[in-house]
């Protein structure tokens with residue numbers, strides 16, 4: 001099926017570079033939109049081109065979460081009121097995704113709240129990459145696609161020609177992700193049992209499986225404080241791993257975590273450009289793979305009513 005040209009891609013301010021790369025991949029120009037601020041700091045959105053009857057795609061990541069989410073809601077509202085045919089909200093990194101259930105009394109489920117707000121603002125389709133938990137798709141009662149960066153990481157490691165690979169899941173929740181990479185690399189997996197007693201602090205990590213003499217690849221959805229990777233790397237090396245690599249889709253890198261990871265015994269830290277990594281220059285261990293072809297291909301497939309899941313076979 002051929003792709004009609006009756007669609008447009010817009011972006012908020014979170015990651016315009018990525019949105020431009022997506023448009024280059026598809027072979028279109030990024031939509032003309034102004035996302036600025038009024039004098040009092042409120043968000044001002046003006047769409048500078050006609051979108052009546054069009055399928056539109058809005059690319060907006062977090063962090064920082066609060067401003068970027070509000071930009072997204074207001075852009076969606078503007079597009080809805082401009083008589084678009086359908087609106088896809090694309091959040092390459094879905095912020096607030098980690099708060100996806102109540103772990104104790106009187107906590108919010110912010111991942112569900114963001115889903116409600118995205119839909120209430122006008123989205124008729126939702127696309128993300130490596131959601132913290134796949135079940136978040138169920139928070140949306142509109143079509144949703146959770147794209148995966150795992151094939152990109154698999155290609156990266158295949159091109160490195162590493163032997164004796166073991167893929168490491170840094171927690172029990174990451175086993176499906178680790179299995180997906182391991183099957184592409186024809187490697188076994190090992191698992192950490194990780195216990196947190198407070199958010200952002202690790203109380204204990206126990207390794208289940210053998211890593212002696214292996215090139216260990218830790219695969220995770222996101223890097224926040226870097227604590228998981230630093231602890232895991234130390235244990236893996238203590239248990240006899242030859243080298244340790246870390247791959248994670250979203251490089252959030254809170255505070256000075258990127259410096260700490262770059263100074264750690266990790267060989268490489270591989271992330272994608274789902275979000276803009278500030279001050280990433282000078283960290284020689286950091287490698288950034290672009291998800292632009294992945295998002296671009298997903299848009300093309302939505303436009304041509306083709307399968308998106310075929311992309312991951």
Ligand code: R5P
Pocket residue numbers: 170171173174200220221222223224225226227228229
């Ligand atoms: C945990 O559930 C996630 O998959 C990540 O492993 C974790 O959030 C990483 O956080 P940090 O870098 O703060 O250890």
